[in-house]
Amino acid sequence: MLESIKNAVWGMPTVLLLLVLGVYFSIKIKFWRFAVVKSIFSLPFTPKKSNGSGISSFAAAATALGGTVGIGSIFGVGIAIAVGGAGSIFWMWVCSFFGIGLKYAEIKIAFGKKGKGRLSGGGAHRRLCELGYKRLSTLFCIAALLASFTTGNITQIGVASELIAAHGISRGFVGAGCFISVALAVFGGRRAIAGINSRLVPAACILYIGATATVLALNFRDIPKAISEILSSAFGLDSMLGGFSGALLSRALREGFARSMFSNEAGMGSSPLAHATADTENSETQARWGIFEIFFDTFVVSTLTALCLLTSGKRDISEVFGKSFGNIGEIGFLILTAVFALASVISWCYYGECCIAYAFPNGRAAFYIYRALFALCAFFGVYISGESAFALADICNALMTLPNLFLLILCRNEIERIE
Numbered sequence: 440m441l442e443s444i445k446n447a448v449w450g451m452p453t454v455l456l457l458l459v460l461g462v463y464f465s466i467k468i469k470f471w472r473f474a475v476v477k478s479i480f481s482l483p484f485t486p487k488k489s490n491g492s493g494i495s496s497f498a499a500a501a502t503a504l505g506g507t508v509g510i511g512s513i514f515g516v517g518i519a520i521a522v523g524g525a526g527s528i529f530w531m532w533v534c535s536f537f538g539i540g541l542k543y544a545e546i547k548i549a550f551g552k553k554g555k556g557r558l559s560g561g562g563a564h565r566r567l568c569e570l571g572y573k574r575l576s577t578l579f580c581i582a583a584l585l586a587s588f589t590t591g592n593i594t595q596i597g598v599a600s601e602l603i604a605a606h607g608i609s610r611g612f613v614g615a616g617c618f619i620s621v622a623l624a625v626f627g628g629r630r631a632i633a634g635i636n637s638r639l640v641p642a643a644c645i646l647y648i649g650a651t652a653t654v655l656a657l658n659f660r661d662i663p664k665a666i667s668e669i670l671s672s673a674f675g676l677d678s679m680l681g682g683f684s685g686a687l688l689s690r691a692l693r694e695g696f697a698r699s700m701f702s703n704e705a706g707m708g709s710s711p712l713a714h715a716t717a718d719t720e721n722s723e724t725q726a727r728w729g730i731f732e733i734f735f736d737t738f739v740v741s742t743l744t745a746l747c748l749l750t751s752g753k754r755d756i757s758e759v760f761g762k763s764f765g766n767i768g769e770i771g772f773l774i775l776t777a778v779f780a781l782a783s784v785i786s787w788c789y790y791g792e793c794c795i796a797y798a799f800p801n802g803r804a805a806f807y808i809y810r811a812l813f814a815l816c817a818f819f820g821v822y823i824s825g826e827s828a829f830a831l832a833d834i835c836n837a838l839m840t841l842p843n844l845f846l847l848i849l850c851r852n853e854i855e856r857i858e
Contacts (some may be wrong), residue, residue: 441830448837457706460844461537464544468857470730498633499717500728502789503710505636505782507732508644510598512740513779517754518829520745525665526672528745535737538705542729543857545843548850549711550722562715563708563843564797570849575842579708580794582838584809586709588816590832591787592621596820599780602757602773604821614821620781622814625788632789633713636782643778644740650771651743654763658750665749705733707836708843712793713786723857788813 519527549562564583567576600613624635655662710732714725744756751759757776760768791809799805 441834445830445833448834453837453840456844457534457541457840458537460706460847461534461539461541463851464540464847464854465537466540467851467854468540468543470539470543470857496717496725496728498637499713499725500732501637501640502633502713502786503728504644504732504735505640505786507710507736508640508740508779508782510595510776510780510783512736513647513744513756513776514598515829516741516744517748517756520748521754524672525668525745525749526670526674528669528742529673531737531741535705535733538737539730539733541847542705542710542733543726544847544851544854545706545708546711546714546726546729547722548847548853549708549715550725562712562793562797563846564794565715566850567842567846570846572845575845579839579842580798582835582842583709583712583794584791586707586832586835586839587787587791588813589835591790592784592813592816593820593823594829594832595780595783596817597823599776600821602776606769606773610821614818617821618814618818621784621788621817622810624781624785625810625813632785636786639778640782643775643782644735646771647775647779648739648743650760650764650768650775651747654747654759655743655750657763658747661750662746665746668749669745706844706847707839708846709787709790709839712790716793727857784817 516528516531519531545563548566564576564579567573567579596617600610600617603613604610624632710729714729717725747759748754748756751762753759753762757769757772760772762768764771788810791813792806795802795805795809
């Protein structure tokens with residue numbers, strides 16, 4: 440049933456809408472110019488304290504990156520290859536390339552226009568309400584809260600716990616550990632979450648890139664073959680003798696776009712919830728952090744993962760680490776998975792709290808109830824299978840995406856060429 444609903448909401452209309460708007464905004468900001476690409480690497484890659492009521496620009500970016508670089512960038516790639524074939528990686532690249540325009544636009548629009556010396560706004564839900572679309576604003580909030588429990592919690596915990604349980608540790612023990620870890624992190628509030636992620640995420644990413652790069656160095660002879668498989672499978676060229684497989688192309692397209700959305704969240708309106716709380720008056724700089732997010736998540740982490748899987752002939756990245764590094768690799772990957780999962784989970788709690796703050800501006804009790812439910816969800820997430828969790832997450836992602844894309848269409852004139 441979940442798979443049927445997922446296929447309906449992730450049909451060709453949704454895929455085409457994402458692609459058309461992605462192309463539109465990429466053209467509008469003139470992303471392909473070298474000066475724009477170069478500018479994202481001149482951003483301040485060091486933590487700075489916030490001087491206002493929000494969080495620092497770097498902390499906001501790290502929190503958003505924590506939500507994107509996680510289970511979707513690692514295990515989600517394996518699922519995309521298993522379901523849609525190696526060609527789904529090509530469509531993931533396409534979606535992400537044009538998703539850069541979407542990500543930049545949604546972060547820029549989330550800030551709103553300048554008011555009395557500062558930026559107003561604070562996410563798709565606030566902007567929709569300001570523009571008079573209160574019902575859509577409410578729908579986005581509900582979808583974001585549901586996604587925080589599914590995309591951001593159950594899916595991350597479910598996949599990580601399956602890996603840990605495979606090493607002989609009981610699910611009940613894993614669930615208790617997840618509950619305690621998440622509770623300790625989220626009950627500190629949004630500032631604590633941002634502080635944890637600004638240290639945790641960069642360290643975990645560096646270690647993962649180093650490990651996957653080593654795997655590819657060991658399998659470097661198979662890299663050209665893996666790239667060839669991605670390109671040929673993208674259009675069903677390997678099935679040309681038996682007739683062009685429209686079903687294969689459709690499946691690769693849908694899975695590539697769904698996995699790309701799960702991984703980098705371009706068009707969902709989730710990461711702007713963190714970016715829009717940054718203590719900055721320069722929304723363009725913060726939006727450039729969004730460009731870096733997609734570049735790093737898809738074209739670095741997810742691509743390295745995909746190449747490791749294809750060159751090793753595996754569909755599970757944990758098997759690749761075990762094959763390449765032995766027991767040390769398996770243990771190291773186990774720790775990295777737990778770190779990435781925790782970073783994603785607490786980032787999504789941050790997103791959920793942004794919606795709670797909007798719905799209950801004076802209700803401190805609402806925050807404590809949400810945090811308690813969120814931590815409990817982490818405990819029960821260990822008992823939910825990975826495939827069901829991913830299907831449910833994809834559905835919630837689509838429910839967030841549609842109101843957000845509507846907002847982007849409404850506010851399209853606020854987006855200008857990047858200088």
